[in-house]
Amino acid sequence: MSTIPDQLQSVRQSLEAETENQAVIARQAIVDENRAVFGYELFDRSRTIETHTAESDAALLFNALSFADAESLVSKKLVFINCTHDSLAGGHLELVHPDKVVLEVPPIPGNVPEDIEARAVLLEDLRKRGFRFAFNHTVLTRGYASWRTLASFVKLDMMALKPEMVQPFVRFAQANTTAQLIAEKVETSEQHQLLASYGIKLFQGYWFAKPSLVKAQTIRPSQATILQLINLVRKQATTAEIEDLLKKDPTLSFNLLRFINSSGFGLSCEITSFRHAVMILGLKKLFRWAALLMTTSRNGGAPPAVGQTAVVRGRLMELLAAELLSQEECDNAFVVGVFSLLDTMLGVPLDKALESMALPQPVLDALLRRTGVFAPFLELTEACESGNDEVFARTANALHLSNKQVNWAHLQALTWAESFGE
Structure with missing residues (x-):
């Protein structure tokens, strides 16, 4: 009989396992003067410790593209990502389409002139690659002239600026940059009306929308x-x-496939x-x-046995399809087999698991509805696994495949999958 501490430990382990398989990303809307969403600032909430490092920057962007359903997370809107200066030099930015991302760049610690100028060179290189930058109000101060020409957005923090300083900063930005101004941490209607009267057209803050969490099973x-x-x-x-x-x-x-097909x-x-x-x-x-x-x-x-079974399914379906279908269709047959156990690997229904995947309709038909050209191959493959002689005979006969052909293909698939672990 299990004790209460044992049960608590079991629950804790279950929760930890669930958290480990989730990417948790907070997003806060940036809205225009009509309160239409202009973009989203993203924050990593997968970690319990609040750390902001080059590694966490890369992980956040990677998770946003790879693990969360990018379409439901940000749709076609701009994504604003906070960066450290170390992460600006990271190779992960090579994986991103620059039109989609605005890099929020902090000021240089200590505002050292030599460091500001040195960083401007890297920023200019990123700008040439198509990236846009958002800076905070520090970019409007003395010493940051070389950064101001690179600014697509300047964010004015209503919690950090004294009220009497906001309008002078707005006027200076309008006269000395081509950047769009974003008022952030706007919390009241009165603040919004005053800022709009200054000519600010983009807003972010609790008055419009609190950050919402988007969880994606990974x-x-x-x-x-x-x-x-x-x-x-x-x-x-x-x-x-x-x-x-x-x-x-x-x-x-x-x-x-999920990453390369993300927006x-x-x-x-x-x-x-x-x-x-x-x-x-x-x-x-x-x-x-x-x-x-x-x-x-x-x-x-994923549990090794599940992955191994999925690999065997994919290879067996590919080999069986090679007897009857084109090379492209054989590739798709492999995808059907290998992704047919995603529900088990993810712990969610198969239709949910496939939401973030761009797959051909015949593949989806086979996986979700058991219809179409690949459905009988999947049914035959499962019969090989389970040893269901009745289904085996019926599906093999429907596909005009002999017992010898199917058994030989199954043996090849098993051998191929086992060779991977050697």
């Missing part, structure tokens, strides 16, 4: 698998070799092939992505 590969990917990239492996690794780990391939990546078409994803991303960006995935993952990942 599925993270084991660090050992990510290390294998990093090593392949560092060795300049071929696309086929990298694709082979992706096909053998459903958690890795799920994260890559933040900026592609105009949906990528559903692992091979295409690797070619689009390129080795340099793939390395950056894998390194960031490593920092945001923990040891363990």
Whole structure:
């Protein structure tokens, strides 16, 4: 019989496991003069300790793109991300479409002139790459002239500025920059009306919207698998070799497809092939992505048996489809098999798990409705797993596949999946 402390420990472990598999991101709306949402400032709430570092900046942006459903999180709006000066030099920014992101840059500690000028060089390089910057009111003070020309937004903190200083700052900004002004920490109607009379058109604060939490269930590969990917990239492996690794780990391939199809990546078409994803991303960006995935993952990942079963399903469906379908359809058959256990791996219904995935309709039909061209292949694959002779015979006969063909393909799939762990 379990004791109360044992039960509490069990509950605590359950909650910790749930938290570990969630990306928790707070967002606060920035609204225009008509109270329409202009953009969102994002804050990382996955961590219990309030730390703001280069690593946390990268993790926040990565989680926003990879783990949360980017469409429901920010839709097509601008994303404002707080940065440290260390994170501005981070490789993670190479993974982001600059049109989507505004980097909020703090002033230089101590306002040292030499450091301000040195940082201006990096900021100019990022601006040339398409990034926009938001600075606080310090950029309007003496010493920051080289930054003012780079400002797309200047945020005026109503809690930090004395009321009598707001209008002079607004006038100076309007005369000396082309930046849009954002009044933040606006908490009353009277504040809003006064600021609007000064010509400010963008607002952020509790009077408009308190930060809301967006939680997304995550599925993270084991660090050992990510290390294998990093090593392949560092060795300049071929696309086929990298694709082979992706096909053998459903958690890795799920994260890559979700990331590359996120709105933040900026592609105009949906990528559903692992091979295409690797070619689009390129080795340099793939390395950056894998390194960031490593920092945001923990040891363990999905239960090995579940991942192994998913891999076998994908490979078996691919081999069976090769007897009857085109190469492109075989690729999709693999995706159906490997993603058919996402509900088990994520602990959520399959339709919820697939919400953030851009997948072809025939793949979704097979996974969610058990209809379409891939449905009988999935049913046959599951029959091979369960040993259901009746379903095996019916589906194999419907696909005009002999027992020998199916059994041989199953053996090949099992051997292929087992070779991955050697």
